[in-house]
Amino acid sequence: xxxxxxxxxxxxxxxxxxxxxxxxxxxxxxxxxxxxxxxxxxxxxxxxxxxxxxxxxxxxxxxxxxxxxxxxxxxxxxx
Amino acid sequence: xxxxxxxxxxxxxxxxxxxxxxxxxxxxxxxxxxxxxxxxxxxxxxxxxxxxxxxxxxxxxxxxxxxxxxxxxxxxxxx
Amino acid sequence: xxxxxxxxxxxxxxxxxxxxxxxxxxxxxxxxxxxxxxxxxxxxxxxxxxxxxxxxxxxxxxxxxxxxxxxxxxxxxxx
Amino acid sequence: xxxxxxxxxxxxxxxxxxxxxxxxxxxxxxxxxxxxxxxxxxxxxxxxxxxxxxxxxxxxxxxxxxxxxxxxxxxxxxx
Amino acid sequence: xxxxxxxxxxxxxxxxxxxxxxxxxxxxxxxxxxxxxxxxxxxxxxxxxxxxxxxxxxxxxxxxxxxxxxxxxxxxxxx
Amino acid sequence: xxxxxxxxxxxxxxxxxxxxxxxxxxxxxxxxxxxxxxxxxxxxxxxxxxxxxxxxxxxxxxxxxxxxxxxxxxxxxxx
Numbered sequence: 001x002x003x004x005x006x007x008x009x010x011x012x013x014x015x016x017x018x019x020x021x022x023x024x025x026x027x028x029x030x031x032x033x034x035x036x037x038x039x040x041x042x043x044x045x046x047x048x049x050x051x052x053x054x055x056x057x058x059x060x061x062x063x064x065x066x067x068x069x070x071x072x073x074x075x076x077x078x079x
Numbered sequence: 080x081x082x083x084x085x086x087x088x089x090x091x092x093x094x095x096x097x098x099x100x101x102x103x104x105x106x107x108x109x110x111x112x113x114x115x116x117x118x119x120x121x122x123x124x125x126x127x128x129x130x131x132x133x134x135x136x137x138x139x140x141x142x143x144x145x146x147x148x149x150x151x152x153x154x155x156x157x158x
Numbered sequence: 159x160x161x162x163x164x165x166x167x168x169x170x171x172x173x174x175x176x177x178x179x180x181x182x183x184x185x186x187x188x189x190x191x192x193x194x195x196x197x198x199x200x201x202x203x204x205x206x207x208x209x210x211x212x213x214x215x216x217x218x219x220x221x222x223x224x225x226x227x228x229x230x231x232x233x234x235x236x237x
Numbered sequence: 238x239x240x241x242x243x244x245x246x247x248x249x250x251x252x253x254x255x256x257x258x259x260x261x262x263x264x265x266x267x268x269x270x271x272x273x274x275x276x277x278x279x280x281x282x283x284x285x286x287x288x289x290x291x292x293x294x295x296x297x298x299x300x301x302x303x304x305x306x307x308x309x310x311x312x313x314x315x316x
Numbered sequence: 317x318x319x320x321x322x323x324x325x326x327x328x329x330x331x332x333x334x335x336x337x338x339x340x341x342x343x344x345x346x347x348x349x350x351x352x353x354x355x356x357x358x359x360x361x362x363x364x365x366x367x368x369x370x371x372x373x374x375x376x377x378x379x380x381x382x383x384x385x386x387x388x389x390x391x392x393x394x395x
Numbered sequence: 396x397x398x399x400x401x402x403x404x405x406x407x408x409x410x411x412x413x414x415x416x417x418x419x420x421x422x423x424x425x426x427x428x429x430x431x432x433x434x435x436x437x438x439x440x441x442x443x444x445x446x447x448x449x450x451x452x453x454x455x456x457x458x459x460x461x462x463x464x465x466x467x468x469x470x471x472x473x474x
C-alpha cells in the first residue's frame with residue numbers, strides 16, 4: 001500500500017460552500033480507496049461492480065455522509 | 080463518474096422545518112448515488128432491487144439518518 | 159418514489175420524555191422505508207423477512223440508535 | 238408490530254455510573270429487537286443464530302456502541 | 317445471556333493516555349461480545365473465523381472506532 | 396490476541412495538519428486489524444482479498460471516516 005498520495009486536497013477541511021464541502025467529502029472517500037488499492041487498472045475493473053450494485057451504492061452513500069459530517073462541522077455548517 | 084451534478088440543492092444545509100430538513104437528507108443521499116451511477120437507465124433498473132429488499136431498505140434508512148444528523152445540527156434542531 | 163408522505167410526525171424533534179423520543183426515532187426510521195417502498199402490500203410481504211432474520215433485526219437497531227442520537231441531542235437529553 | 242412495550246427503562250437516560258449506562262445501552266438495543274419481533278418464541282429461536290455467528294456478534298457490538306455514545310453524553314461522561 | 321459480567325473495567329471512561337483509551341475501547345467492544353456469547357468455548361471456536369476474514373476484521377475496526385469516539389470525548393481528547 | 400503492540404503512534408491524537416490527521420486515522424484503523432490478527436503472514440494473505448473487493452474497500456473507507464471524525468475534533472479541525 002502506497003501512502004505517498006495526498007489524502008486531503010489542499011490539506012484543509014475548510015471550503016467556501018456546502019456544495020464544495022460535499023465534493024471534498026466525496027474526494028476524501030475516494031482517496032482512501034485509491035490508497036488501499038493503488039493500481040488504477042484494478043480500480044477501473046471494480047467500478048462497474050459497485051456502480052451497478054444497489055447495496056454498494058448505498059454503502060458509498062454511508063461513507064460520504066460520515067465524511068461530510070466532519071467537514072460540515074469543521075466549517076460550522078457554513079452559517 | 081460525473082461530478083458536474085449539484086450535490087446539495089440550494090447550496091445550503093439550512094431549512095425552515097424539520098420536515099424540510101428530512102427531505103433534504105433524502106435528496107442528499109440520492110444525489111451521491113446519482114453521481115456515482117449517472118446513467119438514469121441503470122438507476123431505474125436498480126430501483127426494484129432495493130425497494131423490495133428489506134436489507135437494502137434498512138441500509139437506506141441508515142444513510143438518511145446519518146445525513147439528517149448533520150442537517151439537524153446545522154439548524155440547531157429547529158428550536 | 160412518493161415524497162408526499164410526512165417524514166416527521168408533528169414536524170418536530172422535541173418530545174416530552176425519552177420514551178416518546180425513542181418512539182419518534184422508530185417512526186422516523188419506518189417513514190423512510192415507507193417513502194422508499196410506498197406499496198403497503200410489498201412492505202407487508204417484507205415484514206416476516208426482517209422480523210425473523212437476526213441480522214436485519216440488528217440492522218434495524220442500528221438505524222434506530224442513529225435516529226435517537228439526533229432526537230436525544232435535540233431535547234438536550236431531557237435533563 | 239406492537240409498540241406498547243417500554244422502550245427506555247425508567248424513562249430516563251441518566252444513570253449513576255458508566256457500568257449502569259452500558260447496561261442501559263444493551264437493554265435499549267434489545268428492546269428495539271423485542272418491539273420489532275414481539276414473539277418471544279421467535280426471538281428464542283434466533284438467539285443461537287446470532288450468538289454463534291461472529292459477524293452478528295460484531296454487529297451487536299456496533300449497535301451497543303452507538304446507543305452508549307448517546308447515553309454517555311447524556312450523563313456528561315459521569316465526570 | 318448473563319449480564320453479571322463487568323462491561324466497563326474500573327467503571328470509568330477516563331484514562332491517562334490516548335493509548336490506554338484505545339485499549340479500553342477494545343476491551344469494551346470485547347465485553348459486549350462476551351456478554352452476548354458467555355460460553356468461552358464458543359468464543360474460542362469463533363476466533364479463527366473472524367481473525368482470518370478480512371470483512372470481519374474491518375467490522376471489528378468499525379466497532380472499536382465508535383467506542384473510541386466516546387472515550388476520546390470523555391477525556392477531552394487528552395489535551 | 397496480543398495487545399502489546401502500540402495502538403496509537405506517539406500516544407497522541409494531535410497532528411500538525413489535516414493530512415497528517417488523515418494518515419493517523421488510517422494507521423489507527425490498521426493497528427486494530429494488526430492487533431486482532433497479529434500473524435503478518437495471514438494479514439498478507441488477506442490483502443488481495445480486500446484490495447480487490449469493492450465492498451471491502453468501501454467498508455475500509457467507513458472505518459477511516461469514523462476514526463478521522465475523532466481526530467479532526469481533537470485537533471479542533473486545524474482551524
